Amino acid sequence: MQALALQNVTKSFGPIRALGGVTLSVGRGETLAVFGPNGAGKTTLLKIAATLMRPSSGRVLLFGGDPGQTPALRRLIGLVSHHSYLYPGLTARENLLFTARLYGLPDAPARAAAMLDAVGLARRGDDLVRTFSRGMTQRLSIARALVHDPQILLLDEPYTGLDRTSASAFTELLRAMRGERTVVLTTHSIEQGVALSDRVVILVEGTVAYEAGNGSHNAATVERVYAECVGIPA
Amino acid sequence: MATTVTERPNASSRALDRRGILIWGGGALGIIGMYMAILYAPEEATMSHAQRIFYVHVPAAWIGFLAFAVVFASSVGFLWTRRRVFDLAAHASTEIGVVFTTLAIMSGSVWGRAAWGTWWTWDPRLTTTFMLWFIYVVALMVRAYGGPGGQNARFAAVLGILGFLDIPLIHLSVVWWRSMHPLPVVVRTGGFGSGLPPEMLYALLVNVAAFTLLFAALFSIRRAQMAAQDVLAAREADDRRGTIRRAQPGIGEGSR
Amino acid sequence: MSPLAVVRHLLWKDLVLELRTREILTAMTVFAMIVAVVFSFAFSPSPQESLRLLPGMLWVTLAFASTLGLSRSFVLERDQQCLEALRLYPFDPGLIFAGKLFSNLLALLAVEVLLLPAMAVIAGVPLLPRLGPLAAVLVLGSVGLVAVGTIFSAMSVSTRIREVLLPVLLFPLAAPVLISGVRSTLGILAGRPWADVLPGVRLLVAFDVIFVVVGYLVFEYVVEE
Numbered sequence: 128m129q130a131l132a133l134q135n136v137t138k139s140f141g142p143i144r145a146l147g148g149v150t151l152s153v154g155r156g157e158t159l160a161v162f163g164p165n166g167a168g169k170t171t172l173l174k175i176a177a178t179l180m181r182p183s184s185g186r187v188l189l190f191g192g193d194p195g196q197t198p199a200l201r202r203l204i205g206l207v208s209h210h211s212y213l214y215p216g217l218t219a220r221e222n223l224l225f226t227a228r229l230y231g232l233p234d235a236p237a238r239a240a241a242m243l244d245a246v247g248l249a250r251r252g253d254d255l256v257r258t259f260s261r262g263m264t265q266r267l268s269i270a271r272a273l274v275h276d277p278q279i280l281l282l283d284e285p286y287t288g289l290d291r292t293s294a295s296a297f298t299e300l301l302r303a304m305r306g307e308r309t310v311v312l313t314t315h316s317i318e319q320g321v322a323l324s325d326r327v328v329i330l331v332e333g334t335v336a337y338e339a340g341n342g343s344h345n346a347a348t349v350e351r352v353y354a355e356c357v358g359i360p361a
Numbered sequence: 362m363a364t365t366v367t368e369r370p371n372a373s374s375r376a377l378d379r380r381g382i383l384i385w386g387g388g389a390l391g392i393i394g395m396y397m398a399i400l401y402a403p404e405e406a407t408m409s410h411a412q413r414i415f416y417v418h419v420p421a422a423w424i425g426f427l428a429f430a431v432v433f434a435s436s437v438g439f440l441w442t443r444r445r446v447f448d449l450a451a452h453a454s455t456e457i458g459v460v461f462t463t464l465a466i467m468s469g470s471v472w473g474r475a476a477w478g479t480w481w482t483w484d485p486r487l488t489t490t491f492m493l494w495f496i497y498v499v500a501l502m503v504r505a506y507g508g509p510g511g512q513n514a515r516f517a518a519v520l521g522i523l524g525f526l527d528i529p530l531i532h533l534s535v536v537w538w539r540s541m542h543p544l545p546v547v548v549r550t551g552g553f554g555s556g557l558p559p560e561m562l563y564a565l566l567v568n569v570a571a572f573t574l575l576f577a578a579l580f581s582i583r584r585a586q587m588a589a590q591d592v593l594a595a596r597e598a599d600d601r602r603g604t605i606r607r608a609q610p611g612i613g614e615g616s617r
Numbered sequence: 618m619s620p621l622a623v624v625r626h627l628l629w630k631d632l633v634l635e636l637r638t639r640e641i642l643t644a645m646t647v648f649a650m651i652v653a654v655v656f657s658f659a660f661s662p663s664p665q666e667s668l669r670l671l672p673g674m675l676w677v678t679l680a681f682a683s684t685l686g687l688s689r690s691f692v693l694e695r696d697q698q699c700l701e702a703l704r705l706y707p708f709d710p711g712l713i714f715a716g717k718l719f720s721n722l723l724a725l726l727a728v729e730v731l732l733l734p735a736m737a738v739i740a741g742v743p744l745l746p747r748l749g750p751l752a753a754v755l756v757l758g759s760v761g762l763v764a765v766g767t768i769f770s771a772m773s774v775s776t777r778i779r780e781v782l783l784p785v786l787l788f789p790l791a792a793p794v795l796i797s798g799v800r801s802t803l804g805i806l807a808g809r810p811w812a813d814v815l816p817g818v819r820l821l822v823a824f825d826v827i828f829v830v831v832g833y834l835v836f837e838y839v840v841e842e
Contacts, residue, residue: 140510141591143598179701180842181443201707216634228626229706231618271702328833333626440838495789502785506778512842516772519835523768523790526831530793530824537816538796 128191130155130309131176131279136185138171138333145171148185148286153326155278158301158310160320163330165356169313170209172330173281176311177206190277202230205277207285211268215257217250219263219267222256223274230275241272247296261288269297281305282312286319298323317353321346329356381583388573394571397564405561411475414468416564420572422465423492426456427576429493429525432500436521437499439514445591446512446584451521453583457576462494485539494526576586620715623638623708627716628723634693635724641689645728649682653736667740672802675736676795679729680762684723684784687766690717691774700771700840714767714836718829721763721770729755742806750805751812755820758798765790771839797821 129152138146146168153159163169174180175187178194178201187194194200206212213222223239232238240270243252246266255263265288272280286294301310314320321327326340327349336356339349398416405412431454439447439609481487500520507513555581637749656674660666694700703713733755737744744751766787773782788795800816 141594143510144595174842177705183443198709199707203706204705206702206705208698208700208701210698212699213697213827214630214634214699215696216637216693219631221630221633225626225630226702227710229618229623231622324798373832440835490826498783499789503772503776505784506776507772508776510842512775515777515838515841519768519772519839520786522835523765523828523831526827527790528791530820530827534793534796534817534820537820538800562830 129153129188130156130157130190131311132186132188132191133172133176134186134188136172136175136187138168138180138283139183144172144327144333146175146182146268149330149333151309151328151334151335153279153309155309156306157326158305158312158324160327161190161311161313161325162315162317162320162327163313166332167330168333169330169334170283173206173283173311173313174209176279177281179206187348202275203278204281205272205275205279206281206283207269207272208283209287211256211264212263213256213267216255218253218255219243219259220252222238222267223271226271226274230335232275238274242274245300262290262291264292265289266293266297269300277308278312279309282310284313284315286314286316317349318346321349329353333355380578380585383574383578385583387571387578390567390571394564396566397560397567402561402564403558411472414472415561416568418465418468418472419565420569422460422469423569424572424576425458425465425490426494427573428454429497429528431580432458432521433525434501436518436525439518440522448511448518449584449587449591450580451518451578452504452514452587455497455504455517455521456583458557458578459494459497459501460498462490463571463578465490466494483535483539484591485532485535486581488535489528492531492617493524496520496527500524618708619820620712623706623712624719626717627703627713628719631690631693631716631720632723635720641686641724642727643680644689644730645686648685649678649728649732650735652678652681652753653732653739655674656662657739662740664741668742668806669803671736671740671742672799672806674740675732675802676758676798678732678736679725679759680788680791680795682728682732683725683759683762683766684787686728686775687721687763687770687787688780688783690721690724690767691770695774697839701842704840707754710837710840712841714771714832717767718763720830721767722759725763726756729759744806747805747808751802754798754801754805754814754818754821757818757825758794761794761821761824761828762787762791764825764832765794766831768828768832768836768839793820793824793825797824 132152133149136146136149137144149168149172151159151172161169161172171180175182178187181195189200189203192200214225217225219341220239220243223242224235226239227235231265240252243249246269248263248267250271251259251263256267259267265285269285285297288336289297298319301312304310305323310324312320312323326338329349329352337352339352394416398413402413402416424444432451435447435451435454438444439451439472466487469490473482473484474480500517503516503520504513508518653674656670656678659777660670660674662670691700694703700713704710733744736742766783769786769790770785773779773786777780797817797820801814801821804814804817
């Protein structure tokens with residue numbers, strides 16, 4: 128069974144079409160990198176996969192189930208988006224506590240503390256998020272998405288705002304999870320995306336222009352194909 | 362959107378015939394209605410010829426309320442099915458509703474001046490119609506400023522539903538409010554149904570029928586226009602995309 | 618997890634945020650007081666008149682003040698798209714409405730507790746003897762106002778003209794609350810028999826039930842993308 132499956136998904140905003148019939152599936156424990164230029168529909172794709180956006184047509188299945196009919200399936204999803212999803216007026220700990228409680232985790236305070244530790248924010252845990260730097264906010268945002276130990280992790284340009292140290296720490300975190308968790312990530316760095324993923328997809332104008340997987344690709348090949356797909360002379 | 366593009370020519374040629382019947386039928390009936398209102402119906406005893414406003418006022422008010430009911434039904438249909446046709450129906454009906462409610466309020470005001478010597482009175486029916494008009498206008502505002510990507514359609518649909526459910530409550534509260542403060546002038550009801558001489562009733566019914574046909578015609582025309590606008594916008598978006606793709610293939614920060 | 622627990626956690630978050638800064642409460646209360654004073658300047662009512670004018674002044678003040686709190690309540694969620702995060706949880710989006718309804722209601726009731734004695738003093742009308750029925754009407758009216766207001770606040774916050782749209786949406790729809798609220802309050806203060814006030818109270822109850830239920834049902838469509 129596929130962890131995440133999109134079947135012929137389209138999405139239109141009024142007359143503007145953002146996605147035109149995307150069919151994708153990501154297996155259990157697989158990591159998929161999605162590349163594409165601005166406006167290719169990467170964020171729309173992730174939002175639809177996260178059930179935040181309703182597709183205009185087509186279906187989204189999580190472990191074979193329809194999240195529209197079984198809202199409990201949404202529990203399987205962790206999402207890191209462009210926005211932090213954090214309340215600046217709450218402390219880091221309170222933010223995680225709030226999330227943990229809404230997911231109904233049995234020992235919310237312990238879980239929040241463990242997550243703060245995992246992203247290296249244990250010492251700043253009781254400071255307001257308002258006082259955090261961009262990189263710290265991003266780390267906390269990642270912790271927020273992982274609080275309920277989701278099976279499917281959707282990352283929309285997760286490296287944005289991370290400094291070198293945090294970025295490599297996050298890469299380590301992703302490496303450690305590889306194989307256990309299903310990950311879909313979008314990034315502009317093809318090299319980084321290829322290194323982290325089992326399979327890559329290039330999205331152009333709302334459709335899948337290229338798909339390759341299982342070690343049959345390397346960064347240079349993908350770079351070249353990407354250039355062809357979006358029309359940059361190679 | 363592709364389906365709309367391909368289905369449209371077929372649908373519009375069929376609709377044109379039906380629309381033609383509605384327009385010509387409504388127009389002809391309207392002329393007969395005006396003849397009956399001005400020449401056929403007898404002069405009313407107390408109000409004299411001013412009473413003839415009645416034949417415009419009542420049908421206009423009826424269309425206003427009918428339009429709101431259509432908005433409600435289409436809004437429910439839109440939120441239920443997400444089909445664009447329902448949204449277009451709700452939008453078209455809102456616009457037509459505003460026009461006819463405005464007409465009803467203005468003609469009612471002229472009537473009030475002739476009958477009660479005042480342009481405006483907080484009569485429950487007038488007040489309710491006035492609030493209805495407000496809700497309609499706000500719905501158009503929501504459509505104009507509600508945001509991109511069909512968000513305005515959703516918001517307008519929610520407002521269409523809430524507004525419709527609110528109307529009986531508004532009416533009841535105004536009735537109760539006025540009952541505590543009786544009107545300074547005794548309201549002369551037009552004398553609905555049995556109180557009306559048959560000629561007046563016929564004239565009224567013909568006018569109501571004419572207005573209803575015209576509503577259906579306008580409704581159909583406006584929906585077709587909006588559907589055509591959609592098709593145009595979709596093609597323009599496609600064109601623009603094509604050009605951008607050829608002209609400047611860039612990789613930048615952020616994405617849609 | 619039980620719906621009640623979800624609403625409790627949502628409310629906890631709003632209360633912690635508000636009690637840490639008291640932004641909304643302070644703004645609402647100060648604004649309400651100013652409006653009440655301006656009304657007195659505008660009408661400078663004699664003691665007899667103030668009995669007749671007080672209900673209207675009270676409800677219009679509350680309606681104005683409520684828009685301040687309501688419009689802030691979703692700006693809070695909008696800043697970092699937290700509303701989107703709330704939709705990721707496996708519970709019914711209607712519960713987000715319920716949580717906001719409670720926190721907005723608490724804010725409005727808190728303002729009323731402070732405003733009522735102030736208005737009684739300003740207008741010179743003794744409210745204490747009729748406090749029970751008055752409080753009942755105020756609570757019923759506030760529930761209705763906040764129910765409609767919460768839906769429209771969620772809507773207007775994601776439009777370009779946020780603060781402008783909320784009152785324009787809220788006031789026509791809340792007309793039954795304002796009319797019934799003013800008339801019931803007037804009846805109570807004038808010492809009319811209960812039967813005279815009852816139709817207004819019944820209307821308020823009907824309004825509350827309809828819009829709390831409908832709000833819960835349609836909220837999903839308001840917050841989705």
